[in-house]
Amino acid sequence: MIPTPNLSHLKQSDYDLIYEPAEDTFLLLDALEVDADNLKNSKPRVCLEVGSGSGCVTSFIANILGPSVLYLCTDINPHACQCTLRTGVQNHVDIHVVNGSLDEPFQQRLSRKIDVIIFNPPYVPTSEEEAMIAQSSRNIGGAWAGGSDGMLVTNVLLQRIEALLSPNGRFYLVALKQNDIPKILQTMEQRFQLCGEIVLQRRAGREHLFIIRFLRGNKTLNQ
Numbered sequence: 001m002i003p004t005p006n007l008s009h010l011k012q013s014d015y016d017l018i019y020e021p022a023e024d025t026f027l028l029l030d031a032l033e034v035d036a037d038n039l040k041n042s043k044p045r046v047c048l049e050v051g052s053g054s055g056c057v058t059s060f061i062a063n064i065l066g067p068s069v070l071y072l073c074t075d076i077n078p079h080a081c082q083c084t085l086r087t088g089v090q091n092h093v094d095i096h097v098v099n100g101s102l103d104e105p106f107q108q109r110l111s112r113k114i115d116v117i118i119f120n121p122p123y124v125p126t127s128e129e130e131a132m133i134a135q136s137s138r139n140i141g142g143a144w145a146g147g148s149d150g151m152l153v154t155n156v157l158l159q160r161i162e163a164l165l166s167p168n169g170r171f172y173l174v175a176l177k178q179n180d181i182p183k184i185l186q187t188m189e190q191r192f193q194l195c196g197e198i199v200l201q202r203r204a205g206r207e208h209l210f211i212i213r214f215l216r217g218n219k220t221l222n223q
Helices: 023-034 036-041 056-065 078-090 128-137 152-158 181-192
Strands: 046-050 070-075 095-099 114-119 165-176 194-204 207-216
Touching: 023 036, 023 056, 023 165, 023 194, 023 207, 036 056, 046 056, 056 070, 056 078, 056 095, 056 114, 070 078, 078 095, 128 152, 152 181, 165 181, 165 194, 181 194, 181 207
Parallel strands: 046 070, 046 114, 070 095, 114 165
Antiparallel strands: 165 207, 194 207
């Protein structure tokens, strides 16, 4: 069993400003652990977490893949970037963090070169106005407010994933049942030839959470 990263350096004052790891985070960690052998066998060189928050997820996958991988993170929240760096130090992981929106800091330089992309998006259905304000404010609200169907921010990144992934790349997405999982799978396959598979799902209170893994259409899903 792969240990959960040490987050003892983060205090309540930090969690007042960033997203605190919760059921969706831990489901994502479990999915990455389930897929650990496949991840290692794919021999990734570059890993990008979009919206890293506390840095828990990147520190965890670094425990799977080891120090030979370049670990990149982005977050629109400056305090989240600081916390991600501190979590890397706490867990002896060299994480490179950029304060920016989604994949924008790396779009051109790393086109078709990212082997693992991880995104736990703001998936909670809210008003469009609330989601847009949360993103522009660059604060903790941007970690959960997702617009009318919870897909306002996710849809933006989904349009860019195919151009980012390396030939053997993997994309892990956290989604809520209300986000319309069948539609996400269909859209990604039909528009971008990225085949999706549910790695894990779990009910957490009123939420039904899913972790979806995407691979290019010429790859076998169970690899």
